[in-house]
Amino acid sequence: MITSKSMQVTEHKNVLVVKLGGSVLSKLSAPFYQSIRELQRSYHVIIVHGGGPDITATLGMLGIQSTFINGQRKTTKDVFAIAEQVLKGKVNSGLVHRFNLEGVNAIGLSGYDAQLLKASFIDEDSLGLVGKIEEVNLTLMHNLLSLNYLPVIAPLASTAGGNRVNINADLAASAVAKALNAEKLVFVTDVPGILKDGELVSRVTMEVVDQYIESGVIYGGMIPKVQAALSVLNESIHEVMIVGCQGSIIQDGKMIGTQITDGKEVQAI
Numbered sequence: 001m002i003t004s005k006s007m008q009v010t011e012h013k014n015v016l017v018v019k020l021g022g023s024v025l026s027k028l029s030a031p032f033y034q035s036i037r038e039l040q041r042s043y044h045v046i047i048v049h050g051g052g053p054d055i056t057a058t059l060g061m062l063g064i065q066s067t068f069i070n071g072q073r074k075t076t077k078d079v080f081a082i083a084e085q086v087l088k089g090k091v092n093s094g095l096v097h098r099f100n101l102e103g104v105n106a107i108g109l110s111g112y113d114a115q116l117l118k119a120s121f122i123d124e125d126s127l128g129l130v131g132k133i134e135e136v137n138l139t140l141m142h143n144l145l146s147l148n149y150l151p152v153i154a155p156l157a158s159t160a161g162g163n164r165v166n167i168n169a170d171l172a173a174s175a176v177a178k179a180l181n182a183e184k185l186v187f188v189t190d191v192p193g194i195l196k197d198g199e200l201v202s203r204v205t206m207e208v209v210d211q212y213i214e215s216g217v218i219y220g221g222m223i224p225k226v227q228a229a230l231s232v233l234n235e236s237i238h239e240v241m242i243v244g245c246q247g248s249i250i251q252d253g254k255m256i257g258t259q260i261t262d263g264k265e266v267q268a269i
Helices: 022-026 028-037 052-062 075-102 138-146 169-179 205-216 222-232
Strands: 015-019 045-050 108-110 116-119 130-136 150-154 154-159 164-167 184-189 201-207 239-243 256-261
Touching: 015 150, 015 169, 022 052, 022 075, 022 184, 028 075, 045 075, 045 138, 045 169, 052 075, 075 108, 075 150, 075 154, 075 164, 116 169, 130 150, 130 154, 130 169, 130 205, 138 150, 154 169, 164 169, 169 184, 169 205, 169 222, 201 205, 205 222, 205 256, 222 239
Parallel strands: 015 045, 015 184, 045 150, 108 150, 116 154, 130 164, 184 239, 201 256
Antiparallel strands: 116 130, 154 164, 239 256
């Protein structure tokens, strides 16, 4: 017997975009997925994920060379075919399945679906099939969120000319957050946040982040993480967060990590 499951339209809530880096996907535990379900009580949550390590590993097994230019993977047709298979076929479907197991009504999407993400080439000559987001299908997003679905988005898109392109996941998450006027953008990483003298910095402004980079408090792989966070701060998004991937990202009703703000007062959860 076939049964149907109805979805109830929810009240208006602010949007929270969560970016999952490819390096943390294998480290996510049941408490993490459950904390996303808890966040849905207060927010319309959207997940944007990467998949770089899996893509690199698969390319290596197949003997396909992969190079990076200014942090962007040069994407030939062969590289793109693998990136697409990994992002859509492995990472996205795996995340959706895991969210569903934890009681979250997740739905997997790529930028091709209903023209969710429209893009243009960054530099086709040097980077190949790599794009930047020009437009987000807000109607699709609002409809899914109003039904309390959790969109899980693979960072792939198509251009006006019909070319499929790879998108840096940080840039994709930032573009989605900006388009939807998200209250917050959360970067889930393999560190709990910005650390100073071994202690977690719970709240910091843009200006202090720049000072931390200059003084060496923020260094190495954390620099691009905080720079991506800073890039999304604008007139509508006043706060981004860097949180860890180990366990729940919520404790005593609040997110655990480093809040990076534009200096204006924001409401924490």
